[in-house]
Amino acid sequence: MHCFSYKKALVAAISIALLLLPIVGCAPEEAAPPAAGSIHVTPSSLELAFPLMLVIPINFNGTGWQPGEAIAIELVLPPGVQMKGVEPGENAPVAFAYADEEGNFNTSMETTTKILTIFRGDLDLTRPGNVVPESINPIPPGTYTIEAIAVLSGSSNETTITFTAPEE
């Protein structure tokens, strides 16, 4: 009787193990990406005033990233907001950085990126100042998500920035 119970338990255990095998054995092999560091933007709110915003620094900084890691900083575009060079559903890149040895980064949005992305404008090297004034078409005012994405590992984090309509 005892012998039969032992066999019964063994068969039951093997059966359960075999049933679980397809689930456990086929779990994705990839290790989870390392935890992403932080991202902060300063200022967190500013007016969509052209050309005033071009001289206001928009800084991004973060901590807790992998040392030397490349970080793409992108603006998440709401559905319907179109932009040259950005396919529907894609984010609009606004900056990039490489983390230092301590995993910190500090970077800012380039002036040309502000023109091309925040103001959706065109550049022309034959024009004084290189901006085509009639092309300026700021993104709609609102609160936007900023994503910081590690280029190689894919780990990411986010923050927000608010663009307000310029005062009349």
Add this chain to the structure above:
Amino acid sequence: MEKKKFLLLLVASVLVALPMLPGCAPEEEAPPLEEEKYITYLSLADYTGAIAGLNVPADEGLKAYFDYLNDKGGVNGVKIKFIGVDTRYDAARAVSAYRRYRGEHKLMMINAIGTHLDKAIAPLVEEDGLCVFTPADGYYVAHPGRGFLWYMTYQDMFGAALDWMLDDWHAKGNPGMPTVGYYHWDNPYGHEALRGGKEYAEKIGVNLLPPEFNPPGTVDHSIPLTRLADSGANYIYIGGIDPNPTIVLKSAYDLGLTEKIQFVTDVYGPSETVGGRLYPEAIEGCVVVRAGVDGDEARSHPLAKEIAKYAGIPLSDLDWVHIMAAASWGMTTEIALRKALETVSYEDLTSNDFYKALQNITGAEREGLMGPIAYTDTERRQSWDVKFYQFHDGKSVPITDWRRCPDTVSLYDWE
């Protein structure tokens, strides 16, 4: 009875588990499109930004060449897939584009349309073991890595221009040495030719005037040009991407300086389809340093007809930049791929094999469209040879055969 139930359960479990086991094998790379063998070429391009006027025809020529090559069966049956991404000449967009496309099937080669784009992705390229075509900064020659130049460096071109000026000066029976002005954009590209070029001028004894710079977009160049003329310039070397050099020449023409001073431009100087159509009278007599063939000489090449056909443009609209891109980026990629496939099968081909191959195609010819390939394990110049053209009635006419550039990079202190 109980025993039978358990045995039945065991058998059922095995039957459920077994068919799923093959699904647990490591996932193989998805088969290429329609089982085609291909590698991927990624262009981090500018189709709607500041230098779209240069990059649109360039990638048009490149893609036409790849289409032509692929229609002929590719390289030993391996085709080249072209992906062009409009970064608008923005480094942030280049990094994000790199993030999106770095996993493409057998990605081997990337083109960065600006030095700043390449510098933004360089550590990633190194990490991923890829290769990049990059414009013409001396830095890449002084620090050989995974950045491979489109042709020679800007300073080498300037050195070649100085050599030509010296020859021209003496050929005209003038005594002593000429006085040369330098007028360029006030940005890293505009200053680059002097990093080694200035030292080369000193070395050969040319009197190089203090350089003058202008912000891109300047319309009236009369004050700095007059200053250079008043300082005794016999030749003025101008930079910038057409139509900017054409606009400089228009200022010089309006001042009557093109009659007295020989103007010479760098590789991006007037082209027949831009400056040649805009102000043909202003660019008359201007000399251009080209890294590849230009004008009717380019259009009469048998390959030109194919490129125009595949690009869907009339042959008359085919410019030097179409041909340069087809030769510098297209044919070089093709030659390196062919070399790599001599040593490794397509299935085993990695970007590192391609990197090694690029350094092992020294001396390869590109049907005379550019000079022979100069890459080695320590050399990142693609070629040493330039040709000089002169504009007459809006047409670019060759005035020299291929001339070897001097090595000006080694004269500069890069530390």
